[in-house]
Amino acid sequence: MKNMLWLALAALLTVTVGCGQQGVRDDASLPPPPMDDSSVISTPDDGTGDTSGQQMVETPEPAFDPECPPPCEFRRDAINDPSSALAEKIIYFDFDQSTIRDQYVDLIAAHGRYLATYGEVKVRLEGHADERGSREYNIALGEGRGLSVRRQLLLQGVDADQMEVISYGEELPAALGQSEEAWQQNRRVEIVYQ
Amino acid sequence: MRVRTTITLLMALLAVLPLPRADAVLTIEITEGVEGALPIAIVPFAWDRQGSPPQDIAKIVADDLERSGQFGPLARSNLVALPKSGAEVRYANWKTSGVDHLVIGRLRPMGPDAYVVQFQLFDVFREKQVVGYSFPATTAQLRQVAHSISDIIYEKITGTPGAFNTRIAYVSAITNANNEKRYVLQVSDADGHNAKTVLSSEHPLMSPSWSPDGTRLAYVSFEKRVPSIYVQIVKTAQREKISALSGINGAPKWSPDGTRLALTLSHEGSPDIYVLNIKTRRLQRITRSRAIDTEPAWIPDGRALLFTSDRSGSPQLYEQPLNGGRARRLTFEGKYNASATVSADGTRVAMVHGEQGRYRIAVLDRETGALRVVTDGSLDESPSFAPNGSMIIYATHGSGRGVLGAVSVDGRMKQRFTLAEGDVREPAWSPFSR
Secondary structure (H helix, E strand, O other): OHHHHHHHHHHHHHHHHHHHHOOOOOOOOOOOOOOOOOOOOOOOOOOOOOOOOOOOOOOOOOOOOOOOOOOOOOOHHHHHOOOOHHHOOEEEOOOOOOOOOHHHHHHHHHHHHHHHHOOOOOEEEEEEOOOOOOHHHHHHHHHHHHHHHHHHHHHOOOOHHHEEEEEEEOOOOOOOOOOHHHHHHHOEEEEEEO | OHHHHHHHHHHHHHHEEOOOOOOEOEEEEEEEOOOOOEEEEEOOOEOOOOOOOOOOHHHHHHHHHHHOOOEEEOOHHHOOOOOOOHHHOOHHHHHHOOOOEEEEEEEEEEEOOEEEEEEEEEEOOOOEEEEEEEEEEOHHHHHHHHHHHHHHHHHHHHOOOOOOOOEEEEEEEEEOOOOOEEEEEEEEEOOOOOEEEEEEEOOOEEEEEEOOOOOEEEEEEEEEOEEEEEEEEOOOOOEEEEEOOOOOEEEEEEOOOOOEEEEEEOOOOOOEEEEEEOOOOOEEEOOOOOOOEEEEEEOOOOOEEEEEEOOOOOOEEEEEEOOOOOOEEOOOOOOEEEEEEEOOOOOEEEEEEEEOOEEEEEEEEOOOOOEEEOOOOOEOEEEEEOOOOOEEEEEEEEOOEEEEEEEEOOOOOEEEEEEOOOEEEEEEEOOOOO
16 A cells, blocks of 8 residues: 555655656655655655655665565566466356366466455456357356356455456357367356456 | 437337337248048139239248147148138038038228128038138238138137137347347247247347237346346336345246246345346345246246256156145156146146256156157257147257247147347247136
């Protein structure tokens, strides 16, 4: 929370100083730096050379990067990084089953650690089924799959409010065709980051 | 900001439009006929004016009767005579043609856009008229009148009311050239003609269910990204959101008295069956299992619901009395039995029956417990009885896309309904009344 505050402050500073360069009185609206906040360790360098009022900050402690808080397993943008363990966002299921296959336990856990780190990030767990059998039963099956993934994520410390389960049953297939190959592609939960 | 809100609202409105019109035709072909169907001669209706008549009533009637699987209308080229009135009927001619019954009629203009349709049904062996009627009609009503004539003939000869003057609701998914999908809820006459779009959405639509008076449809729409249940008046396209709780809002089924909807909700945990009073919005929970309970179907007396549950490990059908008591398992054959629907007389239950990787429609005789598989597809689903219990319409696959099939309850007669475009699914046969 403090980090967010500082980020906002930094952004404000940049904007205000930027205005100043266009002829408005310098440092008129600069807020005083947060004196009582020992976690504040970096100051924005806006290139104006004006560092007045920022001398109070002591020698920096080890850098806290809000984009990758310690232990920094995943950077915030890791979900968009194709080389990250989080690049994989689909969990596949056996026919008429909603139990998680062993091979996906680590993947779900990794997403769980990411979500626990970035508590403000939200996901939609979209459950799907293959086309066999009846449509409303498949809606229920897709929801069961979404809830299975949700339970695993809860175990990793993800907050319930970060997740929403929604089932589309067999209505939105990923693959078309009447083959086991296509059906396997369709029995899935997609972790959709918001 | 105001402008943006307005635009968002407009877009939301455009995304889901209840539409009163937009015609399309479902083409019906008979894929498996019946030997021993009752032979009947249907003579083209007399028309005394110049030019061709506004409707070929006799053809509509012949097609209706043939589709029922119970009748084998004589081909027109094989008609030995074309009597225009009872006085012109020579029974001996028709006996040699091997028909049991003969239908003749006349279409008479009575003014601008006004007609009278007369018809007579004769018993060839008893050499007498069985029934005769005349109907006033506008041009637009002529097809409906023809279906009414089919209903009368069917009932007089088989003893069962005909279901030709009924409608079918179904969902069609249409993909355009830009690979964008639209879902449309449509209603057509039972012979596939006169198809009209009731609702169009870019998000999935599911599970249409007719009110018992045939004026309204309940359905599931994902237009808000999450599933909600709506009730819509078919004629006016006016609609109302009935259920939008967290989780599943699915499988609405109108109670026989029209006051309640049975539905599937999962807001209290796993999917369970509930009954919602439409007027008071009071919700009554019917099942309480940790397994999947879904797809409720009313017993015609309204005292019990059938439903699908995987509480035994695989989906099977159960019956739950509404006044409490334990649910009773109904199906034991096959690993997969789901999506029950009960015939109007309560004697039969149609379902999706999965065995050895094939999903077909099966009919359970509620008295004897005998199960009969009546279709031969591999991905058949969504069975729905005709209101007279004679046929079951269902969804199947044909040449790579969803089409509708209809089968007689004994499995002997099969038809296929194909829409010119789109993937058709989830048919629901309307009740009798309009």
